[in-house]
Amino acid sequence: xxxxxxxxILDILKNRIVLIYTLILAVLSWSIFSLEDNxxxxxxxxxxxxxxxxxxxxxxxATIYQYNSxxxxxxxxxxxxxxxxxxxxxFVGMTTSMILAFIIxxxxxxxxxxxxxxxxxxxxxxxxxSAIFIAxxxxxxxxxxxxxxxxxxxxxxxLFFALLYDGLILFLMxxxxxxxxxxxxxxxxxxxxxxxARILIxxxxxxxxxxxxxxxxxxxxxxxTTGLLISFSLLILWTILPYYFSLLRFKRMDL
Amino acid sequence: MIExxxxxxxxxxxxxxxxxxxxxxxxxxxxxxxxxxCGKTTLIKCxxxxxxxxxxxxxxxxxxxxxxxxxxxxIGYMPxxxxxxxxxxxxxxxxxxxxxxxxxxxxxxxxxxxxxYALFDKKMRTLSGGTTQKVSATLAFLFNPDVLILDEPTAGxxxxxxxxxxxxxxxxxKKGKLILITSHLLSELDDLVTQLIYMQDGKIRFHKSIExxxxxxxxxKISRSISMILKSDRHE
Numbered sequence: 001x002x003x004x005x006x007x008x009i010l011d012i013l014k015n016r017i018v019l020i021y022t023l024i025l026a027v028l029s030w031s032i033f034s035l036e037d038n039x040x041x042x043x044x045x046x047x048x049x050x051x052x053x054x055x056x057x058x059x060x061x062a063t064i065y066q067y068n069s070x071x072x073x074x075x076x077x078x079x080x081x082x083x084x085x086x087x088x089x090x091f092v093g094m095t096t097s098m099i100l101a102f103i104i105x106x107x108x109x110x111x112x113x114x115x116x117x118x119x120x121x122x123x124x125x126x127x128x129x130s131a132i133f134i135a136x137x138x139x140x141x142x143x144x145x146x147x148x149x150x151x152x153x154x155x156x157x158x159l160f161f162a163l164l165y166d167g168l169i170l171f172l173m174x175x176x177x178x179x180x181x182x183x184x185x186x187x188x189x190x191x192x193x194x195x196x197a198r199i200l201i202x203x204x205x206x207x208x209x210x211x212x213x214x215x216x217x218x219x220x221x222x223x224x225t226t227g228l229l230i231s232f233s234l235l236i237l238w239t240i241l242p243y244y245f246s247l248l249r250f251k252r253m254d255l
Numbered sequence: 256m257i258e259x260x261x262x263x264x265x266x267x268x269x270x271x272x273x274x275x276x277x278x279x280x281x282x283x284x285x286x287x288x289x290x291x292x293c294g295k296t297t298l299i300k301c302x303x304x305x306x307x308x309x310x311x312x313x314x315x316x317x318x319x320x321x322x323x324x325x326x327x328x329x330i331g332y333m334p335x336x337x338x339x340x341x342x343x344x345x346x347x348x349x350x351x352x353x354x355x356x357x358x359x360x361x362x363x364x365x366x367x368x369x370x371x372y373a374l375f376d377k378k379m380r381t382l383s384g385g386t387t388q389k390v391s392a393t394l395a396f397l398f399n400p401d402v403l404i405l406d407e408p409t410a411g412x413x414x415x416x417x418x419x420x421x422x423x424x425x426x427x428x429k430k431g432k433l434i435l436i437t438s439h440l441l442s443e444l445d446d447l448v449t450q451l452i453y454m455q456d457g458k459i460r461f462h463k464s465i466e467x468x469x470x471x472x473x474x475x476k477i478s479r480s481i482s483m484i485l486k487s488d489r490h491e
Contacts, residue, residue: 254307
């Protein structure tokens with residue numbers, strides 16, 4: 001397995017798109033922090049970058065890379081290697097390189113400018129979000145053989161999690177505003193990895209006071225250590241589940 | 256050595272392999288021929304475990320290959336169109352395969368004869384189709400496998416390299432290896448193969464030794480024998 005990981009990482013790190021991604025992240029985060037005198041404001045801006053650009057680039061790049069390595073996978077399959085090893089090697093290799101790009105691009109300024117706790121937490125969330133969306137990309141890549149369809153599915157999933165889901169939540173909140181739905185909101189938010197990541201960071205930034213009663217309920221749940229552990233486990237689960245389903249499919253797939 | 260029992264494979268509504276059974280033994284050099292889309296490549300991919308058959312069993316040296324991967328150590332496969340990670344150099348690809356196979360007995364004949372050492376620093380994406388074929392061929396023979404599966408080996412190779420490859424196939428055949436070749440160039444197969452399988456619509460039309468084929472049809476070239484059989488079929 002280590003060999004495949006090594007080769008995938010070497011291949012991706014030489015990829016121009018990943019270099020540009022790292023560069024854009026670096027330019028954005030350095031400029032955000034040096035333009036804003038208040039580090040909380042900078043963090044909020046950067047949070048939106050992390051929750052939009054990182055998943056978008058991860059999911060699209062991983063899907064395209066997956067389709068482009070179809071022949072490489074076929075080559076490996078004709079060698080004495082388990083299918084599971086090929087798949088996990090690709091996943092670990094791709095995730096490691098994307099996380100590396102994220103840490104080099106956004107991680108360094110985060111650690112320099114942001115307060116230690118929140119900086120580390122944002123770094124961790126960014127890494128998890130990268131992994132989650134690579135796992136989702138793996139899933140959409142095994143769902144269809146057509147590259148265009150696969151990329152389409154990936155973009156739709158990103159759109160759903162990054163934009164549509166929040167809209168749906170808002171819609172639900174307005175429709176059911178007469179009912180005590182605050183506790184249910186915690187559950188519904190936890191179902192979307194990006195909402196979960198956003199809430200986690202926002203609560204650390206003490207802007208949750210602006211979220212009213214729902215914010216207080218969120219603080220009650222996500223603000224505690226147990227809540228934090230549960231949310232991070234949920235994020236990890238969001239990585240494992242799509243990957244696991246893609247692996248099941250890959251094992252039965254014709255190439 | 257390789258035994259296929261009632262293999263069927265469907266791609267949606269299309270039947271690629273239809274209840275196909277086949278036995279191959281060591282020392283044979285088998286040509287797999289048939290019109291485009293008759294299931295040759297699917298058959299090969301089934302043996303390699305790249306395509307999983309819908310029904311039936313494939314035995315390699317008496318063992319079922321489903322859920323097994325170790326048996327591929329004994330197979331060298333040259334794909335029809337070999338594509339490799341674009342950013343890797345020829346040297347890196349060969350190194351990677353060596354690391355994966357962990358085999359010590361390397362057969363570097365083709366590596367030397369194709370003069371691939373001179374191209375070791377070239378990126379895979381800059382190689383021409385023929386040079387990529389040379390890399391594929393080298394990789395198939397590199398680990399001294401007992402079984403060689405060559406999918407259109409000479410397509411895209413220049414005459415000189417094609418001759419080198421044919422010589423190599425002959426040499427391996429003499430060592431008692433099982434060799435499976437698919438090709439559309441029947442004239443090239445004449446001095447290579449001992450057996451011939453003609454496939455059509457996912458079924459084996461006939462599986463004969465070359466002597467029997469030539470004797471039955473009274474021709475001395477494979478291409479003529481086959482066209483005779485196909486013509487006589489049409490008249491019936």
